[in-house]
Amino acid sequence: MIESLISNAYSFKDRFLFWLDVPRIRVTDIVEIVILAIIFYEFMVWIKKTRAWQLFKGLLIIIIFLVVAALFNMDTIIWLVSKILNFAVIAIIVVFQPELRRALESLGTRKFLRRLFSQDFFKNQEGRFSEKTTAELIKACYQMAKVKTGALIVIERDSALEQYERTGITLDSELSSQLLINIFEKNTPLHDGAVLVRGDRITSATCYLPLSDNPNLPKELGTRHRAAIGISEITDSLTIVVSEETGAVSVAYRGSISRNLTEMQLEEQIESIRKYTQKDNSEEKEAG
Numbered sequence: 001m002i003e004s005l006i007s008n009a010y011s012f013k014d015r016f017l018f019w020l021d022v023p024r025i026r027v028t029d030i031v032e033i034v035i036l037a038i039i040f041y042e043f044m045v046w047i048k049k050t051r052a053w054q055l056f057k058g059l060l061i062i063i064i065f066l067v068v069a070a071l072f073n074m075d076t077i078i079w080l081v082s083k084i085l086n087f088a089v090i091a092i093i094v095v096f097q098p099e100l101r102r103a104l105e106s107l108g109t110r111k112f113l114r115r116l117f118s119q120d121f122f123k124n125q126e127g128r129f130s131e132k133t134t135a136e137l138i139k140a141c142y143q144m145a146k147v148k149t150g151a152l153i154v155i156e157r158d159s160a161l162e163q164y165e166r167t168g169i170t171l172d173s174e175l176s177s178q179l180l181i182n183i184f185e186k187n188t189p190l191h192d193g194a195v196l197v198r199g200d201r202i203t204s205a206t207c208y209l210p211l212s213d214n215p216n217l218p219k220e221l222g223t224r225h226r227a228a229i230g231i232s233e234i235t236d237s238l239t240i241v242v243s244e245e246t247g248a249v250s251v252a253y254r255g256s257i258s259r260n261l262t263e264m265q266l267e268e269q270i271e272s273i274r275k276y277t278q279k280d281n282s283e284e285k286e287a288g
Contacts, residue, residue, distance in 0.1 A: 059092075129155070133175050133200045134270045140177035141242055141249050142263055144184060150244030151184040152194040152224050154209070157273060159235035165196050168207030175202050184242075194227065194239075210234065214255075221257075228252035238273050240266070 069077040137153065144151050154161065169190065173179060175197060183190045183205050193206035211223065212230035221229075228239035232252040239252040250259040251269045258269065 129175075129197070129200050129274060131274075133197075134267065134274060136175055136177045136180070137197075137240065137270060138263055138266055140180035141240055141266065143177065143181060144242045145247040145249050148244055148247040149181070149184050149186065149242065150191075150224060151180070151240070151242035152209070152228060153180070153240040154194050154196050154207075154228075154231055155238045155240070155270070155273070156196060156198045156203075157236045157238065159237060161196055161198075161231075161235065161237060164194075164207050164209060164231070165204045168193060168196070168204035170204055171202050173202050175200055194231075212255075225250065225252070225257060229255065229257055232256075238269065240270075 066077070066081055069081075137155075141151065141153075154164075179202065180195065182188070183195060183202075185191055190205040194209050195202055196204045196207055209227040210230040211226045212233055214229065214233075217226065217229065222243075222245070224241050224243070228241045228250070229252045231237055232239055233255040236254070241250045241252065241257075242248075243250070248260045249266055250257055251261060251266065252258075253269070253273075258265070261269070
């Protein structure tokens, strides 16, 4: 059927649009384009969902710098790059080794094919959250603060947190203050570790986060606070911490921590990233 349509299209072109120089397209060419498009899409999704995204942006900056060096005939830099280029492929494989391993593992699972042919394949996965989620987060944090229940809540933004999500227990539940309070209740199976929030849903609990090794952090900060700062140093997520010792509420963002926040201050912090995300999305739609 497809071959017949292509043949009819070329017959029409030969009769009425003979002056156009259009290359012959076969069915195999269309299939090949579709396959390459899927591979490219999956590659970009893989990069987006891992730390490879930050590394990839770093590589792009280096490539742009090299293009500038070539345009202005910076011979010394070009010579150095030509000598290093032989080892560049090996270096990239070493740097991306954990991500490449996980990508190959995912190819061997049923999830890959299921997602490939599901209706969600072309959906825009947005991590935006509503005002209701903001209110529920604030309510839960300060109810836990009153009774000094420790909590660690990570709100995902552009940097994907899937690799940390895999270290915990999958929930995929609608976020509510009652659920958060129950999760962090002392001596319960899910209270230890971090909760990850994507959009209006809690994706995982009991997740392990990397600890910050910043030597300038105050000595009184415990493991929760160092984990909050650690994840904020390598991603653009916002992390809320409720201290088990003092009941103080803090927020870690972009490698720094704001401590002893009031309810209004916490709301301002959460709303700033929510509105910023919405503003970015609206600008992208206008540009499109």
